[in-house]
Amino acid sequence: MNLSNSYTLLLGVSLCVMLLQLTVKNKQLVHILFAIFCGSMAMYAAQKLSVESLSHYHYLVGMGACATCNVSWLLARALFRNENAITRYHIALATLVAVLLVTRQGLSFYVATMPFASSVIEPVKLFIQEFVILLSSTLIVMSFWEGCRGWSHASRIDKQQRMVFLTAFGAAVTGVLLVAQALPKNVFGPDIRAWVACYAALFMILISQFLIRWRVITETYEANRLLAEQEANESAKTASNVTEDKQLVSDIGQLLYTDKSYLQTNLKVADIAHRLGVSEYRVSRVLKYHFSAENFNHFVNTLRIEHAKTLLADEEKAHWSVLVIGIESGFASVGPFTRAFKKTIGCTPGQYRKHCLKSDQPLPT
Structure with a gap:
């Protein structure tokens, strides 16, 4: 050549x-x-x-x-x-x-x-x-x-x-x-x-x-390896969080449904977190993802209103005023109770009681 x-x-x-x-x-x-x-x-x-x-x-x-x-x-x-x-x-x-x-x-x-x-x-x-x-x-x-x-x-x-x-x-x-x-x-x-x-x-x-x-293949392999390790660590962390959350779900359920802590006036996330010895973030996360709660106050008010409905439909407590029903259900005053009740049920507590005592059937919610 x-x-x-x-x-x-x-x-x-x-x-x-x-x-x-x-x-x-x-x-x-x-x-x-x-x-x-x-x-x-x-x-x-x-x-x-x-x-x-x-x-x-x-x-x-x-x-x-x-x-x-x-x-x-x-x-x-x-x-x-x-x-x-x-x-x-x-x-x-x-x-x-x-x-x-x-x-x-x-x-x-x-x-x-x-x-x-x-x-x-x-x-x-x-x-x-x-x-x-x-x-x-x-x-x-x-x-x-x-x-x-x-x-x-x-x-x-x-x-x-x-x-x-x-x-x-x-x-x-x-x-x-x-x-x-x-x-x-x-x-x-x-x-x-x-x-x-x-x-x-x-x-x-x-x-x-x-x-x-050669170097591009090596860098791609290394990047994929690091990504796989990161995903494995995230999976392990998620699995650990799921296990911890299951216990926390049970504890929150016990506190709210069994012990009826929602009847405490001015109950806050910090109070729940303090009683269970966990962070407020974990309590809020569990309420959002496991209890489908929009936020803590809305969730607690929902439980309080359900309790108030039971009291309003009870004939033995027909002499209780709306203020007493609200306070017994965990509300601090009659104003927040009436507003929350009407927003959730569609009528005032007095109208709800009158309907229940008259027809012996609660209003559909």
């Missing part, structure tokens, strides 16, 4: 992997960064393939290859950091490198189209090239550091993923910067570094895709 075919392979794989990121349903930052990186690698391959066909215009194509080591550094941060992986400072540094790369390609195009300006442009281009080399070397070291950072606190699977990244990244960088330079060109040809760089880029694309997929 000649070098042109290798670049064609790199171009095809880069585009395919880039488009593959579009199929991800729940896209994360790492997918976006990797798509940008693959797109840049595709432009790098396209530039190399268009040197002869486009002449000096291939420099314009090369402007798209501005997201290489800078984005690979951001990608490493997104892979191995959970919080504050990418901030505006990191984006600013990556953008600076991209701008410098685009500027260098633009200056190369300008010199190619206007050779007379080379004496002015070349020093600037050389300065930019050296500055890019400095920044790129720094970003390569920082990318490697992202794989090492937090190693002692990483899980077993996380360490395995970091080891794959460090090994692959280290092999690619060593191959391009050291091995390719050390190999004799008279044996391997003058394009040996271009060969190594092409396959190093291809290798990193495939390894990065593998790592991203």
Whole structure:
């Protein structure tokens, strides 16, 4: 396979992997960064393939290859950091490198189209090239550091993923910067570094895709495991609450129905909670969910009115006034008793008594 075919392979794989990121349903930052990186690698391959066909215009194509080591550094941060992986400072540094790369390609195009300006442009281009080399070397070291950072606190699977990244990244960088330079060109040809760089880029694309997929699967599994544990804990807690509530339902029923505590004037939730030695919240919750009570006062008044109906229908207590009936039923005065009775039954206590004593049948409620 000649070098042109290798670049064609790199171009095809880069585009395919880039488009593959579009199929991800729940896209994360790492997918976006990797798509940008693959797109840049595709432009790098396209530039190399268009040197002869486009002449000096291939420099314009090369402007798209501005997201290489800078984005690979951001990608490493997104892979191995959970919080504050990418901030505006990191984006600013990556953008600076991209701008410098685009500027260098633009200056190369300008010199190619206007050779007379080379004496002015070349020093600037050389300065930019050296500055890019400095920044790129720094970003390569920082990318490697992202794989090492937090190693002692990483899980077993996380360490395995970091080891794959460090090994692959280290092999690619060593191959391009050291091995390719050390190999004799008279044996391997003058394009040996271009060969190594092409396959190093291809290798990193495939390894990065593998790592991203691996980490997403791991994170999904971990999230599902934590959710299952949380649901199990909630179920256990709910079961415990149900057991406790059953006892509390029985205690409240004993207190209200058997002991008739509702006959106590100004009875409050706090009084029930104090007698049973539980919180007011638990008493209110049991009344709502087990006794279908709208609220505590409404529930107690319902019990009081049922008691008052019994007294009003009793002929032996026909001489008792409505005030006495209300007080005996737990109301503090005749006003609240009459209002609550009429709202619930639909008539006043006096009308109810008159009907019961006259027909010996209570009013339908």
